[in-house]
Amino acid sequence: MADKLHQDLSCTICAQMFTQPVTLDCGHNFCKACIVGVWGELEAVVSCPQCGREFPRRELVTNQLLVTVVASLQHLNPGVETGGNGLRCPVHLEDPQLFCSKDLRLICSSCLALGEERSHRLITIEEAYEFCKGKLENSVLFLEKKLEEYRGAQSDREFKISETLELVESLQENVEAEFAKLHQFLQRQEGALTEKLRRESENLVHSLEGSFKLISKKSSSIEKFIAEIRSLIDTEDRSRLLTDIKCVLQ
Structure with a gap:
């Protein structure tokens, strides 16, 4: 049955499955390139290679049903020859x-x-390879610039965390020293100020640490994207490059 289906979907000129199938007025179907090649050097009156019927004009109508059937068969059976x-x-x-x-x-x-x-x-297809690679290269440059910005922000947050902790430690030491001298009549004020300073420092450090983690996560994500894009640039699978580029750039 598979052989019969393959035969029914094959061009009688090239004996291969239809590529851009067209229908003549007599109802017979051929690959567009095949029938144009057969008619190439003939005079105004041409004929069907299968039944011999003559036509005054070279009218070729795309058989959309055959296009759909052949495409569906090729999708279900990747082993079917498609050429190209x-x-x-x-x-x-x-x-x-x-x-x-x-x-x-x-x-x-x-x-x-x-x-x-x-x-x-x-x-052209050949120009497309270089065009798409250029697009991907520009994307890599853009992401590398963003990565550099995030790394700079990451370093800045690390410094501010360290600076804040040192400042808090210094302030706490000063507060404790001052209140030690006035412990008898400032004990209540010392406890209140120390607790307030502790809460504010924890909130500030927590905020900076959250920002640091977010930047680290984004930096890792960009590094992953760069690796994926470079893999796409270096691949020899041109079909993959042209098929995946839109999704990757988005």
């Missing part, structure tokens, strides 16, 4: 011809036929 480099338009699941540098996605002939990308900057 494995890249697919995310909308029509067809072989891509260009790359949209605005939407960061692959563009096939069906996208171009719909005219959705006219206002966008379209580049």
Whole structure:
């Protein structure tokens, strides 16, 4: 049954599964590139390679049903031959011809036929690799700058914590020394001021420590993002790079 299905979904010219299937007026289907290649040097009147019916005009209508069926079969069975480099338009699941540098996605002939990308900057697949790597490099530079800022803030918080603890210790020593001299008539005031100083110092240190932990967490998160992006930059899997870049940049 699988062989019969594969045969029904194959072009009679190239004997491979349909790529951009089109339908002639006689109802027979072929790969767009195959039928255009057969008709290439013929005169105005062309004919169907399968039934021989002649047509005065070269009208090719995309068979959207076949496009959907072939795409579904290829999705369910990745082992089915598809040709090309494995890249697919995310909308029509067809072989891509260009790359949209605005939407960061692959563009096939069906996208171009719909005219959705006219206002966008379209580049070739080869140009897209360098373009996307450049985008990722800029992201790394941005994140590295942010990481440097967070590390600077982290160092500043560490210094302020240490400075605050030293100041508190010094103040407490001074307060205790002063109140020791006046212990008899200032005992109540000494206890109240010491307790107030302790509470304020704990609150301040707690606040600074919370800020320090948050900055440390963000720094670790940025380091992780940088590692992931560098892994994407260094990968030889071009399909992964072009497929994942939008999600990574967001």
